[in-house]
Amino acid sequence: MKKIYTCFACGFPIAFEETEVPAHCPGCGAPRSQFLEEPWCGSIEKRRIHVDPPEVDPNRDPFDISFHPAKDFAPLKGHGRTRRWVMGYQEGQAEEMRSFYQDIFGWDIIETENSDPENPTMYCATGPGTEDWEPRVCSFEYGFLTPYAKAGEVKPAASFVLEVKDIEETLKKTVEFGGKVLKERFTWEGQDYAVIEDSEGNQFYIWELKDEVPDYCINPVTRTGAQ
Structure with a gap:
C-alpha cells in the first residue's frame, strides 16, 4: 500500500x-x-x-x-558563488586545445552557437551524471575554452567566474576594498561580464545574473518527493 x-x-x-x-x-x-x-x-x-x-x-x-x-x-541569492571556469587558447590552436582535454580527460567538448568556426568558444562537460550515464551536458563543474589572443600576445590570468547581481556595485566595492577593475562591463554571447583583481592579485570574471535568478532561489521550495 x-x-x-x-x-x-x-x-x-x-x-x-x-x-x-x-x-x-x-x-x-x-x-x-x-x-x-x-x-x-x-x-x-x-x-x-x-x-x-x-x-x-x-x-x-x-x-x-x-x-x-x-x-x-537573502537578499542576494546566488551573489558571489562560483559558476564556471574559462581557459583561453591562442587563435589557430583550437583543435590542439580540444584534443588535449578530450584525449587526456575524456571531456565532451561542443562548440557554442554562433562561434567563429576557426576559433570557436567551446563548452566543456567534465563528468558523468551517474555511474552508467555519460551526458552531453555536464553534471559536474563545467567551463569554456575560448580564444583570447593571437600568437605572441599576453594570456589573461582570469580563469573562473563569480555570479553577481550588480556589476557596477561590485566594481565599486572591488576598488573600495583594495582590488582593481581590469575590464569594465562587456558583453559576451549575450551575457554581461567584467574582470577584476582582488587585493592579492588574483584575477577573475564577474557575471551579472540579476534578472535570471530562478524563482526557487528567491521563494521557498515546496519539496514534493516521489509521487
Missing part, C-alpha cells in the same frame, strides 16, 4: 509503497524510525502531516558535516 512519509527530523515528505520505503530520509539521513506516516491521498501536496523545518543554529560547529538547515543568503 502506498503511503506518505514525513521526516520528523527535517520535514521532508516522500511517498512510497510500504515495501519500498528507504531506510533513511533522502533529505537529512534520519533513520526510518523518524518517519511519520499517513495514507496516500492522491498527492503529497494534500498531505495532512506537516513538520516545521529546524531553525538555523548560528553557533553550529562549521566542521560538523551532519545534516543541518542551510544558511540563508
Whole structure:
C-alpha cells in the first residue's frame, strides 16, 4: 500500500509503497524510525502531516558535516558563488586545445552557437551524471575554452567566474576594498561580464545574473518527493 512519509527530523515528505520505503530520509539521513506516516491521498501536496523545518543554529560547529538547515543568503541569492571556469587558447590552436582535454580527460567538448568556426568558444562537460550515464551536458563543474589572443600576445590570468547581481556595485566595492577593475562591463554571447583583481592579485570574471535568478532561489521550495 502506498503511503506518505514525513521526516520528523527535517520535514521532508516522500511517498512510497510500504515495501519500498528507504531506510533513511533522502533529505537529512534520519533513520526510518523518524518517519511519520499517513495514507496516500492522491498527492503529497494534500498531505495532512506537516513538520516545521529546524531553525538555523548560528553557533553550529562549521566542521560538523551532519545534516543541518542551510544558511540563508537573502537578499542576494546566488551573489558571489562560483559558476564556471574559462581557459583561453591562442587563435589557430583550437583543435590542439580540444584534443588535449578530450584525449587526456575524456571531456565532451561542443562548440557554442554562433562561434567563429576557426576559433570557436567551446563548452566543456567534465563528468558523468551517474555511474552508467555519460551526458552531453555536464553534471559536474563545467567551463569554456575560448580564444583570447593571437600568437605572441599576453594570456589573461582570469580563469573562473563569480555570479553577481550588480556589476557596477561590485566594481565599486572591488576598488573600495583594495582590488582593481581590469575590464569594465562587456558583453559576451549575450551575457554581461567584467574582470577584476582582488587585493592579492588574483584575477577573475564577474557575471551579472540579476534578472535570471530562478524563482526557487528567491521563494521557498515546496519539496514534493516521489509521487
